[in-house]
Amino acid sequence: MDSISLVGTVSIIVAGLTIAIGSIGPALGEGRALSEALNAMAQQPDEADTITRTLFVGLAMVESTAIYCFVISLIIVFANPFWDFVIQNAAP
């Protein structure tokens, strides 16, 4: 197995697993926050505006951890410096 196969293979595996594993935490965390928000709204309908605003700003912060994983996945697929080096050296 030469360098190109190895680096390419590993990049594909890691790109997929990074976003797969990295989406579990944010999805569960957002689901929990969302369910509590709806519960809070039912208890205090008058505060629905404040609760909704806080919820979405908070969800954006939780979402950011998923976006970090997505960015790393895309970098590994499309802007991988290790792959660039390997194919440059292998090019005739």
Next chain:
Amino acid sequence: MDSISLVGTVSIIVAGLTIAIGSIGPALGEGRALSEALNAMAQQPDEADTITRTLFVGLAMVESTAIYCFVISLIIVFANPFWDFVIQNAAP
């Protein structure tokens, strides 16, 4: 096993596992939020509109983590730069 078989095989495996593992978290998170929403509606039927609106915007954010996994899966299948490089070099 040559480069083409290896990269192709790994791409198929990772594309499948990425969306398979990546759908567990969002599905459970959305299910939890949805169940709480229905519970909240039963407690405060008058707030059903607000609860529904918040629910669907929130679900869209949870859904986004599943969509990240789906995008990476599709990229690995149809826009895989590693595969493109390998078959270009192998072409006669």
Next chain:
Amino acid sequence: MDSISLVGTVSIIVAGLTIAIGSIGPALGEGRALSEALNAMAQQPDEADTITRTLFVGLAMVESTAIYCFVISLIIVFANPFWDFVIQNAAP
């Protein structure tokens, strides 16, 4: 084991595992939401229409994560670019 056998074998295995693993999360999430919906209806029979409508739109979003897995499985079986490449090169 030549390339055709290998890519074909892996495609079959992954197509099956993708939808198998990918159906666990949505099924549990939908089951939970549905059970809560029935509970909520029992508490507020007058709101059955609103609860049902919210339930089905929400279930459709949870279902979408299962559909992503289904799509990837179908792509791996019927529109697999890796398989197409391998059989084209092997054709006489």
Next chain:
Amino acid sequence: MDSISLVGTVSIIVAGLTIAIGSIGPALGEGRALSEALNAMAQQPDEADTITRTLFVGLAMVESTAIYCFVISLIIVFANPFWDFVIQNAAP
């Protein structure tokens, strides 16, 4: 397997796993804090301002642990001194 393949391969694997594993804790922690904040707002609507301010300063601290992982991932991909040394020595 030569040094370049080895160091490149390991860098890709570690960059992906670092952010994937590192995003689980912050996402769950933020989700928990956010859900409790919404619950607290429902109990004490008058304190919504204080609760929101405390929440976001706290979330920023939890988020910082995810950012540490993201920084280490980016360093391993783009500013890796081990990789720099290996390719410098291998260059003709």
Next chain:
Amino acid sequence: MDSISLVGTVSIIVAGLTIAIGSIGPALGEGRALSEALNAMAQQPDEADTITRTLFVGLAMVESTAIYCFVISLIIVFANPFWDFVIQNAAP
């Protein structure tokens, strides 16, 4: 596998895993403390100042454990004495 490859490889692996594993505990701990603080504020709004001050001093101490991991990761990447020794001895 020579000394340089081995030490470099292990350094990369450990740098990534250190901050990845090391961020799980602080993130969950901070999330828990933050959620309890918000709950306490809702019960005793008059004590919000005291609760907030105690929370942030406490969070800073929990955060310090994450910072220790971050520092060790950076030292392993950028100021690794083992790596310095190995490359000095290997240099021609």
